[in-house]
């Protein structure tokens with residue numbers, strides 16, 4: 120799947136027209152293909168088509184004509200008094216066909232009778248906050264409990280970022296023209312889009328440009344996972360030092376290490392607090408476990424940094440953070456380790472939180488990946504979880520820029536940014552919304568780093584494998600997504616990774 124921002128879509132549209140393909144033809148093909156989806160998915164008897172003033176509304180007029188042709192009883196709301204260009208031509212056809220045109224005041228009554236709403240109010244020409252009139256219509260659509268098919272992007276969602284500043288339509292299906300719009304795959308826009316489909320509208324490849332956001336699917340990763348080839352020994356196959364766990368959080372350490380083992384590490388070391396070590400040692404048969412100097416609250420003391428660095432002598436990468444705690448001691452420990460190694464480092468969870476307000480990340484020169492969720496990134500940036508959740512693309516890019524590292528922002532979608540590169544992961548499931556799955560992810564990416572992958576590629580591949588493992592678990596067990604526990608991922612990580620070899 121190709122991902123386009125609003126600007127990229129408008130560029131392709133302009134180039135197609137420069138190549139001699141009339142805009143009206145593109146609109147016709149978009150509307151016809153979308154009407155086909157509406158018929159196949161919803162088999163509507165009565166449809167309300169809500170059309171705004173731009174080309175998105177023009178698509179809506181074509182959809183209305185096609186549904187009318189197919190025998191659906193159609194009502195059309197056209198929000199603008201005067202239309203021009205292709206939308207005007209398509210509206211005129213509806214008038215000639217005596218398709219029923221309704222006024223805003225009639226929308227509620229029409230929604231009561233309709234079994235499908237086509238949302239063609241605002242498309243990629245929209246950004247910011249919807250005006251009062253449109254917001255009123257959107258709220259009525261959302262309150263009606265009728266199936267909704269959105270045209271190109273749900274109205275009120277910023278097609279280029281997924282941001283939602285005010286009212287926005289909740290669709291069951293969003294049908295995008297030519298390329299999926301970025302706003303349909305990044306939260307909160309993704310939750311508004313429902314299922315996202317793409318239809319071809321006649322834009323030739325000559326009109327396309329390189330997208331600024333990469334959709335991380337299996338094809339984009341195939342062959343990129345390093346293999347262990349002869350002659351090999353355990354240290355040449357990836358040696359990972361995981362710095363994780365405390366008395367209260369032994370599981371985080373176990374899950375990170377087990378994720379790393381299944382993602383192909385030749386050998387794993389774990390540094391954890393002396394009090395936590397006996398428990399994790401039992402769970403980690405293959406791992407060399409070092410119980411290091413304990414500090415307050417059963418976590419590792421900053422004084423343990425030298426020992427951990429010494430023990431990392433043969434490591435090829437480090438994962439730092441799962442379950443280490445967020446206190447002052449944790450911060451000093453993380454800073455000391457970071458200052459003492461140029462190996463590739465992944466910082467997760469408490470390690471990210473603890474670096475808020477420090478310059479440790481910005482100063483660091485070695486390859487670095489951070490894997491925060493919105494709360495952790497909010498603390499790091501000082502902006503808060505709410506701001507990060509509302510502006511996921513912006514926030515992850517800002518962090519990658521400010522700290523000069525690779526940023527993987529976790530959530531219902533996963534964004535990976537480094538330098539000018541941005542990608543959105545294609546795999547995953549709500550099943551992953553359970554404690555510990557993030558720890559497994561840190562281990563999987565850590566393993567890929569230890570085996571020589573570069574940070575951006577390791578983060579993309581790790582996120583894909585992790586999400587795919589959840590999909591495979593769901594398929595294999597047939598169990599409810601809610602029943603997944605993080606340790607279920609272990610057996611599926613290898614199979615997911617196998618799909619990329």
Ligand SMILES: NC(=O)C1=CN([C@@H]2O[C@H](COP(=O)(O)OP(=O)(O)OC[C@H]3O[C@@H](n4cnc5c(N)ncnc54)[C@H](O)[C@@H]3O)[C@@H](O)[C@H]2O)[C@@H](O)CC1
Pocket residue numbers: 128129131132133145146149171172173174175176177178240241242243244245246247248249250253270271272296320322
């Ligand atoms: N190749 C393409 O790009 C094609 C695009 N098509 C459609 O064209 C759309 C893009 O067309 P446009 O550029 O006309 O964009 P829109 O259809 O999104 O037009 C913007 C409309 O939103 C209104 N608006 C803007 N800000 C607003 C606000 N804050 N509150 C309320 N209303 C606001 C504007 O007055 C205008 O009527 C796409 O989403 C797609 O549906 C199709 O026609 C097929 C071809």
Ligand SMILES: Nc1ncnc2c1ncn2[C@@H]1O[C@H](COP(=O)(O)OP(=O)(O)O)[C@@H](O)[C@H]1O
Pocket residue numbers: 468492528529530531532533547548549550551552553554555556557558559560585
């Ligand atoms: N609704 C969801 N859909 C898909 N993936 C999700 C969803 N919720 C969470 N995830 C994924 O699950 C993992 C949770 O990690 P994290 O928040 O660090 O939890 P923990 O610290 O308990 O391990 C991340 O990889 C995240 O992207």
Ligand SMILES: [K+]
Pocket residue numbers: 175238239240241242269270271272273274
């Ligand atoms: K729309």
